[in-house]
Amino acid sequence: MTPRKQEADAPMGEARTAVTVDPTYRSDKRPVFTPFEESCGSITGFAWAGDLASEIASGGLTGAAAVDLLDDMLAIRELEEMIVRLRSGGYDPLPGYDYRGPTHVSIGQEAAAVGTASALRAGDYITSSHRGHGDAIAKGFAAIRGMTADELRARLPGAAVGATRDELLGAALGEHVYRTIAELFGKEEGYCRGRGGGMHIGDFATGHLGANAIVGGSVPIATGAAMAVRYRGTGQVVCCMAGDGAYANGVVLESLNWAAQDQWTNHLAGDRAGGLPIIFVIQNNHYGMTHRTDEEVMGVRHLARRAAGFAENNMHAEVVNGMDVLAVHDAVRRAAAICRAGDGPVLLELSTYRYYGHSLSDPRNEYRTRDEEAAWRAVDPIEGLRRQLLETGAADEAAVAEVVAEATERNARAAARAAAATDPDPADLLAHLYTEAAADVVPESDRAVVTYAEPPVAVRDAAGTISYRDALREALVEEMARDGRVIHYGEDIADYGGAFKLTKGLLEAFGRARIFNTPISEAAICGTAVGAAIVGLRPVVELMYMDFALMASDQIANQAAKWHFMSGAQVEVPLVIRASVGAGKGYGGQHSQSLESLFTHMPGLYVLYPATPEDAKGLLKSAIRTNNPVLFVESQGLYSTKGVVPEGDYLTPIGQARIARAGTDVTLVGWGPAVPDLLIAAGTLDAEHGVSAEVIDLRSLVPLDMATVLESVRRTGRCVVASQAILTGSFVNEIIARIQLEAFDHLDGPVGRIGAANGISPQAEGLERAFLPGPGDVVRAVLAIG
Ligand SMILES: Cc1ncc(C[n+]2csc(CCOP(=O)(O)OP(=O)(O)O)c2C)c(N)n1
Numbered sequence: 001m002t003p004r005k006q007e008a009d010a011p012m013g014e015a016r017t018a019v020t021v022d023p024t025y026r027s028d029k030r031p032v033f034t035p036f037e038e039s040c041g042s043i044t045g046f047a048w049a050g051d052l053a054s055e056i057a058s059g060g061l062t063g064a065a066a067v068d069l070l071d072d073m074l075a076i077r078e079l080e081e082m083i084v085r086l087r088s089g090g091y092d093p094l095p096g097y098d099y100r101g102p103t104h105v106s107i108g109q110e111a112a113a114v115g116t117a118s119a120l121r122a123g124d125y126i127t128s129s130h131r132g133h134g135d136a137i138a139k140g141f142a143a144i145r146g147m148t149a150d151e152l153r154a155r156l157p158g159a160a161v162g163a164t165r166d167e168l169l170g171a172a173l174g175e176h177v178y179r180t181i182a183e184l185f186g187k188e189e190g191y192c193r194g195r196g197g198g199m200h201i202g203d204f205a206t207g208h209l210g211a212n213a214i215v216g217g218s219v220p221i222a223t224g225a226a227m228a229v230r231y232r233g234t235g236q237v238v239c240c241m242a243g244d245g246a247y248a249n250g251v252v253l254e255s256l257n258w259a260a261q262d263q264w265t266n267h268l269a270g271d272r273a274g275g276l277p278i279i280f281v282i283q284n285n286h287y288g289m290t291h292r293t294d295e296e297v298m299g300v301r302h303l304a305r306r307a308a309g310f311a312e313n314n315m316h317a318e319v320v321n322g323m324d325v326l327a328v329h330d331a332v333r334r335a336a337a338i339c340r341a342g343d344g345p346v347l348l349e350l351s352t353y354r355y356y357g358h359s360l361s362d363p364r365n366e367y368r369t370r371d372e373e374a375a376w377r378a379v380d381p382i383e384g385l386r387r388q389l390l391e392t393g394a395a396d397e398a399a400v401a402e403v404v405a406e407a408t409e410r411n412a413r414a415a416a417r418a419a420a421a422t423d424p425d426p427a428d429l430l431a432h433l434y435t436e437a438a439a440d441v442v443p444e445s446d447r448a449v450v451t452y453a454e455p456p457v458a459v460r461d462a463a464g465t466i467s468y469r470d471a472l473r474e475a476l477v478e479e480m481a482r483d484g485r486v487i488h489y490g491e492d493i494a495d496y497g498g499a500f501k502l503t504k505g506l507l508e509a510f511g512r513a514r515i516f517n518t519p520i521s522e523a524a525i526c527g528t529a530v531g532a533a534i535v536g537l538r539p540v541v542e543l544m545y546m547d548f549a550l551m552a553s554d555q556i557a558n559q560a561a562k563w564h565f566m567s568g569a570q571v572e573v574p575l576v577i578r579a580s581v582g583a584g585k586g587y588g589g590q591h592s593q594s595l596e597s598l599f600t601h602m603p604g605l606y607v608l609y610p611a612t613p614e615d616a617k618g619l620l621k622s623a624i625r626t627n628n629p630v631l632f633v634e635s636q637g638l639y640s641t642k643g644v645v646p647e648g649d650y651l652t653p654i655g656q657a658r659i660a661r662a663g664t665d666v667t668l669v670g671w672g673p674a675v676p677d678l679l680i681a682a683g684t685l686d687a688e689h690g691v692s693a694e695v696i697d698l699r700s701l702v703p704l705d706m707a708t709v710l711e712s713v714r715r716t717g718r719c720v721v722a723s724q725a726i727l728t729g730s731f732v733n734e735i736i737a738r739i740q741l742e743a744f745d746h747l748d749g750p751v752g753r754i755g756a757a758n759g760i761s762p763q764a765e766g767l768e769r770a771f772l773p774g775p776g777d778v779v780r781a782v783l784a785i786g
Contacts, residue, residue, distance in 0.1 A: 005125055017290070019453075019512055021508050031471075039433075041308065045318070052326060053388075066392075066394050068145060070400070070617070071406075072117075073114050076106070076113060076137045078407050080107045082181075083105055086099035094416065095477075109352045109354055110134055111323055112328055114329070115325040115329040116138070116328055119330075121237070125208075125535065126240070127240050127241065127242045127531075128242075129215070129242050129246065132198070133180070136203070136208060143513070145169065146280025149311065153205070170416040178414035182417075184197065185480070186424070187421040188422045193570070196567060197209075204499065204534075204567065210566070215487075215552060216251055217240065217376060218531070219249075219255040219280070221528075222239075224532040225534060231487065233531055237278070239279045241283055242283065243283050244303055247298075247303050256309075256310045258519060271449075274343075275343055276344030276345050277342075280348070282350065282532075285354045286353065315347040316346045318348055322351045324381065352486075353373075353376035367711070385532060432565045435628055437572060438625045439777070442484075451481070454509065455510070460645075469500065469640065471643075473504075473506070474645070475617045475620035476503065478507065483538060486514070486537075487540070488503065488514065489661075490543065491525075492517055494506075496517075503542070505645070522543055525541050529541045530555060530559045531706065534573060540576040541575070542579075545590070547591055547595070549577070551597070555607070557599065561603065564629075565603075565604055573628070577628070580634040581633060581672070583761060586762070586764070589761050592761035593727070594672070594724040597729060600734070605630070606623070606631065607631045608631070609635075609701065610699060611673070611675035619632070619699060619700070622653065633672060635672050638676075654703065656699070656700065656708070659694065659696055660695040664694070665693065666694070666716050667696060667720075668693050668778065668782070670754075677778060678778055680774075680775035689783065713739055718749060718784055720781045721754070722754035722778060724756055725756060727758055739751050754781055773785045
């Protein structure tokens with residue numbers, strides 16, 4: 001069938017390609033069972049036959065640039081040997097210094113880090129792993145070496161006025177080593193102000209988007225950053241460094257699939273056609289922590305084969321000699337060109353080796369031999385490049401000796417300075433958990449939003465009411481029309497409009513670049529949102545049921561929630577995860593859970609749960625505008641409820657409870673679908689028992705407005721707190737604890753609590769009714785207080 005494009009009006013903005021929303025535009029899925037055989041193509045390994053001489057002859061590298069590569073590798077080795085010696089008490093510049101923290105050194109792997117970083121442009125991004133000192137040094141050095149004198153000066157506020165570029169460069173490299181060591185030593189002047197340490201180090205200003213102590217945790221983040229780069233069309237490349245062990249991790253496999261999706265390049269791609277500009281770099285040191293990756297925990301010899309499962313072109317996968325900095329440099333240089341041409345992703349497996357154990361507490365003799373280690377040391381990357389520099393005449397012995405001496409001294413100077421640097425003030429323990437910043441003003445460049453059709457309009461009835469569902473859609477429409485950085489994606493949300501039809505019409509209005517379907521990959525949905533947010537978009541993602549948040553819990557709790565803090569506030573993570581709760585529909589144990597309490601336990605994350613259409617709109621708009629990550633909980637049971645919702649730019653403040661009903665005898669506190677139950681109960685208490693109940697709708701669990709609750713409880717002297725979550729571990733208990741600590745003297749009786757039974761949501765109607773709390777439970781709880 002000939003593809004047919006649906007041409008639509010384009011009321012605002014500049015050039016655009018029509019959005020395709022007509023099913024006939026896609027190829028029909030007819031039953032075709034014709035026999036066929038598919039070849040999975042070939043993947044090359046160790047194919048590069050170059051060396052320094054050929055690089056210099058072809059103009060690929062200058063001799064001076066090759067000397068820089070040596071310097072970069074030496075800087076890494078110096079830093080990591082310092083860690084080794086500090087732990088053994090033998091680092092002369094810092095006698096007796098007590099180095100605490102992890103010791104995942106990458107000595108032996110320097111070519112992988114330096115070959116990669118040196119082949120990228122300064123504006124390109126990397127993500128890294130728990131063994132990431134090398135990546136951090138290499139990315140910083142590569143970016144700094146590419147800076148102009150003015151850019152260097154901007155990094156060095158104290159630089160002498162007349163300093164030459166060479167002097168500034170030397171100072172900036174020294175400063176980079178200093179700020180890296182300061183982070184390892186937990187100092188306020190470290191890149192992450194001592195909040196991250198070596199396993200979470202990042203210098204976002206030079207494109208290092210963070211190391212990650214969760215194995216594989218950074219891979220979807222890198223993928224999301226690549227999505228953002230593609231969306232913006234900036235021509236950057238994202239290089240995702242992770243170990244061989246990570247390539248058994250679910251979210252990594254989700255990310256490979258995500259990056260290779262057809263929709264980036266086929267007829268659905270519209271004016272942004274082009275593969276994700278991401279290079280997955282596997283730093284294959286052949287061991288996980290201690291297990292062997294090949295021969296033990298995987299079924300293929302080369303991890304590069306992973307690519308064949310996800311992309312028809314095998315993602316241009318290649319196996320590369322990771323002990324040869326020039327081979328790595330060449331492979332990454334070619335990979336970056338592929339990405340910039342719109343033909344990404346690329347997967348590179350670098351075969352390398354760590355000379356030490358997983359950490360310095362691992363003697364490594366249980367799982368590998370001395371002979372094996374000696375064989376890898378014999379192809380040492382630093383020695384290999386040194387030899388070639390001498391052979392080609394790019395440097396003589398004296399010049400090499402000078403580079404070696406400077407690397408040693410630079411590290412010693414930085415280490416001494418870092419050891420003496422200021423520690424973070426314990427009074428600032430909780431600083432940088434959240435940010436006050438919000439998108440109050442949209443940058444000029446993001447205001448020119450392209451639309452392809454009129455966005456859906458919520459039609460108000462004579463009383464001015466619309467449904468909770470329509471109110472949420474209205475919020476999305478308004479925020480997407482206001483700010484081009486807002487994109488929305490999730491499972492089946494585009495053509496179909498989502499499982500609950502909440503996003504119906506958004507694709508037609510805003511186009512597939514901003515509204516798109518995703519694979520069923522909840523971890524990647526949330527993880528890519530983190531990456532996209534870190535580099536400047538404001539993604540909103542949908543989890544069809546809140547239960548599925550558990551599939552994404554690392555990305556929500558360890559990544560989205562933590563990066564602002566762990567980066568020492570270098571970066572903000574403005575994203576919204578919309579998750580709906582399905583309780584009350586007979587959907588059973590895996591589609592009915594109210595899990596918001598779990599996520600209140602994750603500092604760094606906002607948790608919001610509107611109870612009314614008015615707040616559904618106002619809170620979602622505020623959630624999209626705050627620069628904090630938000631878990632935005634919706635109730636499927638409330639989607640069709642109606643209420644008056646202000647038209648236009650209406651915001652509900654985050655962290656402010658609402659008095660839903662005034663009263664004098666008892667305070668009823670709740671959120672989400674518990675609020676209508678509390679209001680019904682309040683009516684019954686009034687009509688049948690002469691009790692005047694005040695109802696407080698929290699709206700926002702984190703941040704929590706305890707002041708409104710306490711003020712009410714101090715007046716009424718009685719309180720019941722309710723939600724639909726099961727009672728054990730419910731956030732209900734947190735509020736009760738705070739009430740008894742802060743308003744104990746005002747209480748006339750124990751605070752009552754309401755929640756689902758401590759069981760699993762059942763399917764049978766009668767059982768589910770018995771499981772979920774209702775207004776009658778609230779009335780009984782109030783009367784029981786006395
Ligand atoms: C999700 C997760 N599981 C387990 C660990 C513990 N752990 C830390 S590093 C590591 C091995 C990682 O192997 P690989 O990805 O090959 O990197 P390498 O350490 O070899 O550089 C393990 C199991 C972790 N940090 N994160």
